[in-house]
Amino acid sequence: MVASLDQTFRDQWGYVLAALIGFLGDFDLAEEAAQEAFAIAAERWPREGTPSNPRAWLMTTARNRAVDRIRRDRTLAVKTRLLDTPEAAEDVVDDATFPDERLELVFTCCHPALDTEAQVALTLRTLGGLTTEEIARAFLVPEATMAQRLVRAKRKIEAAGIPFRVPDDHLLPDRLAAVLAVVYLIFNEGYGGRGDLAAEAIRLGRSLAELMPDEPEVHGLLAMMLLLDARREARFSDGELVLLADQDRSLWDAERIAEGRAVLDRALALRGRGPYVLQAAIASLHADEPRDWAEIAALYGELARITGSPVVELSRAVAVAEAEGPEAGLAIVDSLELDDYRYLHATRADLLGRLRRLEEARSAYARALALVHDDAERRLLERKLAELT
Amino acid sequence: MKYMLLIHQGTTPTPRDPEAWGRLSEDEQKSVFAAYQKLNENPNVTPGLQMGEPETATTVRVEDGRTLTTDGPFVELKEAVGGYLFFEADDLDAAIELAAGIPAASMGGAIEIRPLVEW
Numbered sequence: 272m273v274a275s276l277d278q279t280f281r282d283q284w285g286y287v288l289a290a291l292i293g294f295l296g297d298f299d300l301a302e303e304a305a306q307e308a309f310a311i312a313a314e315r316w317p318r319e320g321t322p323s324n325p326r327a328w329l330m331t332t333a334r335n336r337a338v339d340r341i342r343r344d345r346t347l348a349v350k351t352r353l354l355d356t357p358e359a360a361e362d363v364v365d366d367a368t369f370p371d372e373r374l375e376l377v378f379t380c381c382h383p384a385l386d387t388e389a390q391v392a393l394t395l396r397t398l399g400g401l402t403t404e405e406i407a408r409a410f411l412v413p414e415a416t417m418a419q420r421l422v423r424a425k426r427k428i429e430a431a432g433i434p435f436r437v438p439d440d441h442l443l444p445d446r447l448a449a450v451l452a453v454v455y456l457i458f459n460e461g462y463g464g465r466g467d468l469a470a471e472a473i474r475l476g477r478s479l480a481e482l483m484p485d486e487p488e489v490h491g492l493l494a495m496m497l498l499l500d501a502r503r504e505a506r507f508s509d510g511e512l513v514l515l516a517d518q519d520r521s522l523w524d525a526e527r528i529a530e531g532r533a534v535l536d537r538a539l540a541l542r543g544r545g546p547y548v549l550q551a552a553i554a555s556l557h558a559d560e561p562r563d564w565a566e567i568a569a570l571y572g573e574l575a576r577i578t579g580s581p582v583v584e585l586s587r588a589v590a591v592a593e594a595e596g597p598e599a600g601l602a603i604v605d606s607l608e609l610d611d612y613r614y615l616h617a618t619r620a621d622l623l624g625r626l627r628r629l630e631e632a633r634s635a636y637a638r639a640l641a642l643v644h645d646d647a648e649r650r651l652l653e654r655k656l657a658e659l660t
Numbered sequence: 661m662k663y664m665l666l667i668h669q670g671t672t673p674t675p676r677d678p679e680a681w682g683r684l685s686e687d688e689q690k691s692v693f694a695a696y697q698k699l700n701e702n703p704n705v706t707p708g709l710q711m712g713e714p715e716t717a718t719t720v721r722v723e724d725g726r727t728l729t730t731d732g733p734f735v736e737l738k739e740a741v742g743g744y745l746f747f748e749a750d751d752l753d754a755a756i757e758l759a760a761g762i763p764a765a766s767m768g769g770a771i772e773i774r775p776l777v778e779w
Contacts, residue, residue, distance in 0.1 A: 434750070
């Protein structure tokens with residue numbers, strides 16, 4: 272029962288907090304009131320049973336707590352919008368009284384006037400419902416540091432007048448890109464091994480897709496995350512990194528791949544052709560056997576044109592090497608200015624090895640090894656170097 | 661909300677430096693004037709007074725009771741504040757939009773938005 276109560280809390284936290292912030296116009300007050308309501312629920316629900324509408328119960332309780340707090344401390348009331356509203360009713364109101372303001376909350380948390388670390392922390396805390404301690408653990412920083420980061424961010428939102436609303440149409444593309452970047456960053460942290468963050472990013476992605484059903488890039492990001500996450504179990508074997516080509520496909524999550532592809536279809540139906548949609552399409556092609564390398568190379572080409580990223584060009588080089596041979600791939604690699612990028616040297620080493628240019632391959636592996644800092648990646652490169660004969 | 665916008669000219673050409681200013685086309689010069697005129701006509705903008713060049717600044721510190729003065733601004737010359745204005749807006753988004761329309765923002769300088777504390 273405890274697990275399911277936890278789940279209910281996680282599912283409801285974002286809704287309740289967003290509605291309270293919208294209603295109170297104050298992050299801290301809203302968070303305290305929400306926390307109080309959840310604590311009361313944790314104490315009462317196991318004894319008295321879960322109410323038929325948990326969200327409405329939590330919102331009503333939290334709102335009443337906030338009102339009580341304001342009554343106790345009249346000076347606070349000056350700061351809130353509550354003065355203009357009638358006294359809160361004591362009975363349970365229905366959902367309709369509280370609009371779903373999670374989207375407003377997302378755009379506030381991912382406002383470009385906050386630094387990226389703060390955006391990530393706030394999004395996980397408010398929308399994701401993670402505790403400060405959980406976020407700190409996920410990002411390997413002391414809890415006090417994370418708490419300080421959150422306090423500072425909330426203070427800035429209030430002091431600088433960062434709005435709690437969905438941006439106007441002319442600002443939306445940039446702001447949406449910032450929101451998606453935060454979710455992608457959380458996913459990437461998880462992809463590096465901390466699976467709980469990847470799961471959290473997917474959960475956030477699902478919420479965004481629900482809140483912005485007509486934005487192709489939102490679906491593109493969700494599709495990409497699902498398709499990449501589907502290969503999670505196969506990416507490591509006994510702690511060793513396994514490259515896509517060597518992965519045990521029976522470990523792939525077929526259900527996730529199917530879901531990812533369905534979400535991708537939705538993005539394509541919305542005529543999406545942005546960076547996330549393209550990356551999802553590429554991830555989908557990578558899940559095929561045999562892989563259509565020419566098509567993958569073409570999509571990387573399109574992605575490189577949009578993003579102007581040499582890292583994407585490097586991926587294109589790998590696809591071109593498969594479609595047209597290692598020499599064609601190497602020509603692209605050698606045209607890139609990415610000298611400090613370990614994957615450039617690892618890719619060069621691999622292509623040179625296939626061309627039997629072993630001395631050059633060895634020195635390229637050495638260069639990659641000098642730049643690597645992840646242990647699993649290091650061992651993979653060392654294995655590759657040893658196999659080079 | 662009330663905001664103060666601090667204008668850092670950076671490398672922005674201004675009429676005070678005729679040589680740099682002269683390198684702008686006539687259209688570019690006109691659009692700078694037009695942008696400032698638009699700012700001054702905005703009813704929510706309170707323009708600042710004109711500040712002398714950062715080169716004319718004097719910086720004062722007191723150490724052990726002694727007043728120490730140095731020639732120049734507190735920060736690097738090119739980072740010094742070149743002008744300011746006040747803006748009354750609903751929220752930061754409106755202030756960001758106004759700031760983006762100030763010529764220095766797109767011509768080699770930057771605008772710092774500071775909320776004013778209201779009691």
